[in-house]
Amino acid sequence: MSFEMSKRSLFAATALxxxxxxxxxxxxxxxxxxxxxxxxxxxxxxxxxxxxxTREAFAxxxxxxxxxxxxxxKQLNGKWVFDLDTITGELAESYSVSPDGLKITFKLRPDxxxxxGSPVTAEDVKWSLDRCVTAPILGKAQLLTGSxxxxxxxxxxxxLTFEVTLPKPDKLALPNLATVYPIxxxxxxxxxxxxxxxxxALNWTKENAAGSxxxxxxxxxxxxxVIAKRNEAWNRGTPDKPAAFKRLIIQSVPEPxxxxxxxxxxxxxxxxxxxxxxxxxxxxxxxxxxISTPQYNAVTFISMNNTIPPFDNVNxxxxxxxxxxxxxxxxxxxxxxxxxxxxxxxADGKPPSGGYPIPxxxxxxxxxxxxxxxxxxxxxxxxxxxxxxxxxxxxAEPMAALVKEQLGKIGxxxxxxxxxxxxxxxxxxxxxxxxxxxxxVAWLPSTDYFYRNFYTGKQRWNYSSTDNAExxxxxxxxxxxxxxxxxxxxxxxxxxxxxDQMFQIPIWQAAQDAVxxxxxxxxxxxxxxxxxxRNLSRK
Amino acid sequence: xxTIGATLVRAGRRFVSSLPALxxxxxxxxxxxxxxxxDPAVFxxxxxxxGQEEIEVIRKQLGxxxxxPNQLAIYLYDVGRGNLGRSMMTGxxxxxxLKERLPASLELTLTALLIALISAVPLGVLAALRPGSxxxxxxxxxxxxxxxxxxxxxGLLLIYVFYYLxxxxxxxxxxxxxxxxxxxxxxxxLIIDFLLAGDLEGWWAAARQxxxxxxxxxxxxxxxxxxxxxxxxLVSLGSDFxxxxxxxxxxxxxxxxxxALRNAILPxxxxxxxxxxxxxxxxxxxxxxxxxPGVASYALxxxxxxxxxxxxxxVLLMATIFVIVNLLVDVLYGIAxxxxxxx
Numbered sequence: 040m041s042f043e044m045s046k047r048s049l050f051a052a053t054a055l056x057x058x059x060x061x062x063x064x065x066x067x068x069x070x071x072x073x074x075x076x077x078x079x080x081x082x083x084x085x086x087x088x089x090x091x092x093t094r095e096a097f098a099x100x101x102x103x104x105x106x107x108x109x110x111x112x113k114q115l116n117g118k119w120v121f122d123l124d125t126i127t128g129e130l131a132e133s134y135s136v137s138p139d140g141l142k143i144t145f146k147l148r149p150d151x152x153x154x155x156g157s158p159v160t161a162e163d164v165k166w167s168l169d170r171c172v173t174a175p176i177l178g179k180a181q182l183l184t185g186s187x188x189x190x191x192x193x194x195x196x197x198x199l200t201f202e203v204t205l206p207k208p209d210k211l212a213l214p215n216l217a218t219v220y221p222i223x224x225x226x227x228x229x230x231x232x233x234x235x236x237x238x239x240a241l242n243w244t245k246e247n248a249a250g251s252x253x254x255x256x257x258x259x260x261x262x263x264x265v266i267a268k269r270n271e272a273w274n275r276g277t278p279d280k281p282a283a284f285k286r287l288i289i290q291s292v293p294e295p296x297x298x299x300x301x302x303x304x305x306x307x308x309x310x311x312x313x314x315x316x317x318x319x320x321x322x323x324x325x326x327x328x329x330i331s332t333p334q335y336n337a338v339t340f341i342s343m344n345n346t347i348p349p350f351d352n353v354n355x356x357x358x359x360x361x362x363x364x365x366x367x368x369x370x371x372x373x374x375x376x377x378x379x380x381x382x383x384x385x386a387d388g389k390p391p392s393g394g395y396p397i398p399x400x401x402x403x404x405x406x407x408x409x410x411x412x413x414x415x416x417x418x419x420x421x422x423x424x425x426x427x428x429x430x431x432x433x434x435a436e437p438m439a440a441l442v443k444e445q446l447g448k449i450g451x452x453x454x455x456x457x458x459x460x461x462x463x464x465x466x467x468x469x470x471x472x473x474x475x476x477x478x479x480v481a482w483l484p485s486t487d488y489f490y491r492n493f494y495t496g497k498q499r500w501n502y503s504s505t506d507n508a509e510x511x512x513x514x515x516x517x518x519x520x521x522x523x524x525x526x527x528x529x530x531x532x533x534x535x536x537x538x539d540q541m542f543q544i545p546i547w548q549a550a551q552d553a554v555x556x557x558x559x560x561x562x563x564x565x566x567x568x569x570x571x572x573r574n575l576s577r578k
Numbered sequence: 579x580x581t582i583g584a585t586l587v588r589a590g591r592r593f594v595s596s597l598p599a600l601x602x603x604x605x606x607x608x609x610x611x612x613x614x615x616x617d618p619a620v621f622x623x624x625x626x627x628x629g630q631e632e633i634e635v636i637r638k639q640l641g642x643x644x645x646x647p648n649q650l651a652i653y654l655y656d657v658g659r660g661n662l663g664r665s666m667m668t669g670x671x672x673x674x675x676l677k678e679r680l681p682a683s684l685e686l687t688l689t690a691l692l693i694a695l696i697s698a699v700p701l702g703v704l705a706a707l708r709p710g711s712x713x714x715x716x717x718x719x720x721x722x723x724x725x726x727x728x729x730x731x732x733g734l735l736l737i738y739v740f741y742y743l744x745x746x747x748x749x750x751x752x753x754x755x756x757x758x759x760x761x762x763x764x765x766x767x768l769i770i771d772f773l774l775a776g777d778l779e780g781w782w783a784a785a786r787q788x789x790x791x792x793x794x795x796x797x798x799x800x801x802x803x804x805x806x807x808x809x810x811x812l813v814s815l816g817s818d819f820x821x822x823x824x825x826x827x828x829x830x831x832x833x834x835x836x837x838a839l840r841n842a843i844l845p846x847x848x849x850x851x852x853x854x855x856x857x858x859x860x861x862x863x864x865x866x867x868x869x870x871p872g873v874a875s876y877a878l879x880x881x882x883x884x885x886x887x888x889x890x891x892x893v894l895l896m897a898t899i900f901v902i903v904n905l906l907v908d909v910l911y912g913i914a915x916x917x918x919x920x921x
Contacts (some may be wrong), residue, residue, distance in 0.1 A: 075756065084669045090636045091622035091666045175635045245669055261668035262675075262879075263752065263871045292751050292869045296734055300742050306749045429882065461616030461884035468620045468633070498630065499620070 072285040074559075074575060077292045077307040081262045086244035087219045088176035097219045098569030099265060099289060102282070104222035104250030105275055107131045107145055107164065107201075108213065112563050118332045120564040123483060126213050129275050130159055130223055130251065131201075140208025140521075147199045152272055153225040153251045161201040166226035168193045168203075174239040178220030184488065185215030207519060214483050219567060225249040253282040253573045265289040276573060283561075283576030302327060302554050309555040309562075311570060314433055315374040318552040328557050331550040332564040333378035336484035338396050340477055341442070342502040342543040347473040349423075354415035356541040359474075360401045362408035364445045369547060371437035376550040390538065393530020395486040396545045399538050408449050420450025426475040427456075428463035434549070435476050468499040477502055478549075482566045486530040487517035494542060503543040510536050585912045589905045596901045600894070604657065607893040608650055616884030618642070622666050640666070640886070653890075662894070663887030667880055672891040676873060680895070681766025682753055683865070683872035687857045689788055690795035695850065698800045702807025702846075703839065706815060709808075717808070721801035733794040733867040740790060748786050751869045755783050791868040795861055799853045806849045810842035817841075843914050851907035855900045 080095045087100040111125030128134060131145040151159040169190040171178035182188070186209040194202045205212050215221070224244065232243035248256045253275070254267035267287040274280060290307075292298050299317040301307035303326070313321070322329045341363065343350040350356060365381040383398035385391060412418055425442055427435035436457070443453040453474075458466065466472050479493050479500060491514045494505040510533060517529040553562050553570070561574045619642060623632040637643050641652060656663060662672035705717040727735075740747035748755055753768055761768070761775035769788065772781035814820065815838050823833045862874035873892055880888035 070757070073757075077751070081668070083667060089669065090632055090639070091669070177632065180632060260678075260871075261670055262876065264756065288756055290751060290756060290869075293866045293875065294734075294869065297737065297750055297867065297869065300737060301749055301751065304742065304745070304749070459616055459882050459884070461618060461621040461882065462614075464621045465615060465617040468617070 069286065071577060073288060074284040074286070074309065074572060074577075075288045075290065075307050076309045076570060076572070077290050077298050077301055078310065079291070079293055079295060079298065079312050081291045082259070082265050082289060083261050084245045085248045085256060085259060086241065087222065088171065088174070088178050089241060089245050090175075090177060092177065094567060094569050095289065097567045098565075098571070099254075099256070099267075100219060100222060100250075101252075101565075101567065101569075102254040102287070102572045103248040103252040103256055103267065104224070105130045105151070105159075105252050106217055106221055106223060108134065108217045109275075110214070110217050110566065115332070115335065118330060118564065119562065120332060120335065121566050123214055123485070123566075126217060129217075130164070134213075136213070141205050143203045143205070143213060144196070145201045145203070147201065148275070149199055150274070151251055153228070153249065154255050154270055155225065155228060155249075157225065157227065159223065159251050160198045161195040162198070163226040164201045164223055165193050165195050166230075167224045168221055170224070170239045171221050174241065176220070176239075176241065181218055181220050181482075182215050184483070184492075185209055185212040187212060187215060208521065209519065210521070211483055211485070211488065211518075218482050222250060225251070254287050263291055282573045284572070287572050299554075302556070305556060308559050309553065309570065309575070311551060311553045313552060313554055315372075315376050315552070318376065318554060319374050321554055326557075328555050328559065330553045330555070330562055330564075331376055332553070333548045334480070334551050334564075334568055335378075335548060336482065336566055337478060337480040337548055337568065338380070338545045339547055339549060340479070340502060340543045340545055342475055342477055344470060344473050344502075344504050345506070345542055346470065346504045349415065349417060349421050350473055352415045352417075353540055354411045355417065355421075356543075358408045358411035358415065358449065359446070359451075360408075360541050360544050361404045361411065362446055362449050362451070363544070363546075364403050364441050365401075365546065366403070368438045368441050371441060372434040373547065373549055376552060378548045378550075380545040380547050385538075390531045390534035393486055393527040393532075393534065395484075395489040395530065395534065396548070397534060399545070401544070403445075405449060412449060412451075418450075420446075420452065422452040422454070423474050424454045424456045424472075426458055426463065426466070426472050428458055428460045428477075430460045431476075431478075432457065438476060464499075467502065470497075470504055475502075480568060484566075486526075486533060487514050487520075490514035490533050491518065494537075505540075505542040507536065507540065507542075585909055589909060592905055592908065593901065596904075600897055600901065603897040604654070604890075604894055605650070607890050608653055611884070611886045611889055612646065612649075614884060618666060618884040618886060621883050636666075657894070662891035665880065665885055665888045667883060667885045667888065668876075672887045675876060675888065676891055676895055678766075679871055679873045679876055682870060683858055683861070683874060685753075685767045685769065686788065686791055686795065686864070686870060686872060687854060687861060689792040690799070690857060690861075691850065691854050693792055693796035694799045694803055694853070697796070698803035699807050699839075699846065701800070702804040703811055703834065705804070705808045706811035707834070709812060714808075717804060721804050724797040725801035727797070728863070729794055729798050729861070730863040730867050732797055733791065733864055736790050736794055737867070747790050748783070750790060750867070752871055753784065753787055754780075755787070758783055791864050791870055794867075795857060795864050799857060802849055802853060803846065807842065807846050810845045811838060814838045814842040840914065844911065847907055847910050847914060851903050855896070855903050858899060859896050 078095055080093055082095045082099050083093050084096050085103065087097045106129050108126045108131055109129040110121045110123060111127050112119050113122035130147055130151055132148045134143060134145045136143050147159060147161060153159060172182055172188055173190055186205050192204045196202050228249045229240040229244060233240040253270055253273040255270050256265060256267045258266040269282055269285045271281055276282060292301065295314045295317065298310045299313050299321065302310050303321060318329060321327055343356055343359065345351055369375055369379055380396050380398045382402045383400050385400045390397060412420065425439055427439055439455045443455055446453050467477065481488055490510060493500050495501060495511045495514065513529050513532050517526055520526045520529060551564055551568060555562065558577045560576050560578050563571060563574045565571045618640060619633045619637040622636050641649055660673060665672050665675055668675055701717045705714040708714055737750050741750055754760065758780060761771040761777055761780060764771050764774055768784040769781060772784055820833060820838050823837050859874055862878045865872040865875035877889055877892035
């Protein structure tokens with residue numbers, strides 16, 4: 040008995056010793072093969088379609104699920120960004136568009152497997168896309184912008200061939216299938232968790248990933264961390280091999296200064312949401328790699344509600360546009376990190392391009408501002424409030440102070456109103472704010488899309504409550520315009536109306552500052568404004 | 579036995595009498611959240627294409643489309659069954675979130691309180707023994723500094739020095755090194771779970787992780803505890819029974835600790851109870867700075883986005899804890915001063 044005991048404890052001691060000795064090397068090895076990404080936000084669902092999903096949840100879903108197609112990448116001013124015009128296959132090995140543009144046929148990869156080992160079939164694709172346009176989820180409104188609205192449009196030809204039919208040729212149909220929502224789900228697995236009230240298994244997918252993506256979620260603690268391991272069988276990357284990092288840690292660290300410390304000390308590998316001041320100082324120290332990309336699919340506005348007096352008067356809006364201290368705001372709010380949308384010179388006063396957004400020929404000119412105010416019949420100015428949300432205080436607060444100070448010079452008295460995020464969204468949705476700053480983002484940044492979504496209708500994103508018949512008509516026409524030159528002209532016309540009517544003032548595109556260890560390679564700015572973990576590797 | 583029994587009966591009676599107050603808190607928070615101007619449905623329907631339809635879907639999902647009395651009735655019914663609702667923010671059941679996060683907050687707060695008491699009581703006693711002396715002024719200065727510097731400043735400062743400059747402390751990201759393996763969950767208190775699992779290395783890692791945030795919080799609450807100890811000790815040292823004790827030649831230790839301190843400790847216990855309850859809810863800044871997954875930062879995040887269920891759950895939890903802490907203070911009173919049980 041006692042002999043038995045001592046033998047056992049001797050064995051245990053040896054094992055313990057072995058473990059202790061082996062542990063440090065194993066730890067070091069796995070550290071190099073692990074990507075530790077820290078963020079102020081949090082992943083709140085494993086299914087990006089669930090209403091209320093955060094951007095971090097979108098980013099994770101890019102890696103845990105596959106879509107039929109994905110965006111390529113291109114260089115913009117020497118930095119890699121996603122490319123809307125290159126659509127490559129993801130689960131689709133290839134695709135073809137019929138000559139009349141009404142049918143898109145996808146050939147699926149024959150070797151693609153879900154994370155549980157079952158093959159990906161056209162049936163799964165059909166179920167997943169049906170779900171996207173039928174269930175009460177986020178994908179519905181997104182796919183609508185690509186003329187994908189009904190399950191009848193999706194057809195299984197054979198287990199590896201899938202066909203999408205469109206009511207009319209829509210150049211956004213294919214790009215829409217590369218966005219976050221149309222994930223391809225293991226339909227057999229999901230269906231087994233569906234219930235009568237929840238036929239699309241939303242409650243289950245919220246907390247369980249059933250995809251074929253590059254990373255398999257191991258631990259999911261909302262508000263704390265997600266840990267995922269590499270899917271060795273995944274081969275949808277460009278060089279047809281699995282993702283580079285073996286393990287992925289997405290950790291929520293709410294304090295920005297702590298995130299800066301972590302990455303500077305080398306404990307974190309990558310962070311994209313530091314304060315501009317911290318980025319500035321880290322860049323100065325030159326120990327880390329800093330990639331700043333202007334968020335070319337996002338715009339920050341100083342917005343005016345065109346239905347609330349005095350902003351219903353175009354001359355008041357013009358007066359504001361010439362009274363703002365753009366350069367000072369850009370420096371104070373963003374430390375100059377981003378792309379300004381002011382201070383351009385338009386030859387003969389016409390927009391030089393049909394893109395959106397383009398820099399406008401507005402700059403600080405108090406004389407001009409005063410003249411417009413006089414023309415509006417308000418030479419002595421007026422009083423108004425300027426609102427921003429708490430979540431953006433770091434940039435909006437200094438901006439608001441400058442707006443207040445500067446507008447005071449032309450007699451406009453501004454009260455600054457700082458609103459909690461939910462209050463701000465509510466007030467904007469109810470069109471109650473006269474004058475405020477907000478941002479927009481478009482996943483598929485084409486001119487007509489911007490104008491249709493952000494300058495028409497009574498919906499939330501029409502910050503300026505613009506209601507302009509001509510603009511709406513041109514934007515709707517442009518949507519289905521196949522001729523590139525004509526589309527460009529339409530874009531120019533829209534930009535000209537925008538500048539003339541000054542619905543709201545696009546001020547800049549803030550930079551996405553990705554700060555990473557020098558060993559981290561392959562970062563690409565994505566349409567989600569998040570990191571696509573599959574792009575990254577360690578040198 | 580008699581006194582213990584009496585204390586228990588009293589505690590039980592106290593608890594029952596606090597139930598209406600808890601119910602009041604429940605209803606009040608419910609109404610308060612709905613009076614606030616933010617609309618959670620609009621906030622959470624914030625994807626690039628979400629329109630009115632999405633807002634309605636979320637509103638329905640949250641039950642916000644029903645009239646207010648109905649909502650309240652459903653809520654009360656759910657709470658009665660132990661269901662605190664679902665958080666939009668984390669996508670989890672609130673009860674589950676709170677259950678996971680409460681041990682983290684308790685572990686931090688209790689450690690901080692322990693550090694605070696261990697340092698505040700001796701400091702207060704020392705100051706009271708030599709009022710007006712250099713020691714007294716030193717303690718006053720230390721307390722003033724502790725209470726003047728906001729916790730997020732002292733927290734960031736400690737991180738800067740011990741983590742960033744010297745590298746002695748582990749990275750300030752939560753309760754345990756992200757690469758470490760967790761012990762099997764028994765109590766939810768990591769330093770206890772590691773001990774139960776016999777994993778000393780893990781225990782040390784967790785304790786190291788706990789040190790800085792606990793210190794930050796302790797610094798902030800040492801002041802009230804030390805000040806109250808000092809004031810109460812002064813009264814007690816000047817009283818007749820201490821003079822008598824001195825005159826009969828009892829030892830210094832016996833006079834100060836056994837007689838003076840035991841008599842002076844009542845207000846300290848009261849304050850400690852209050853400090854504990856406040857810390858638990860108000861340590862949100864410490865939790866944020868150290869990425870501590872506690873209940874306070876959870877509630878703040880929820881409040882910012884008008885996520886009703888977590889905020890209501892949090893307030894209910896805090897109210898319950900407050901009631902329990904008060905009961906505990908009562909019981910401790912009885913032990914410290916047997917006269918208290920009579921009343």
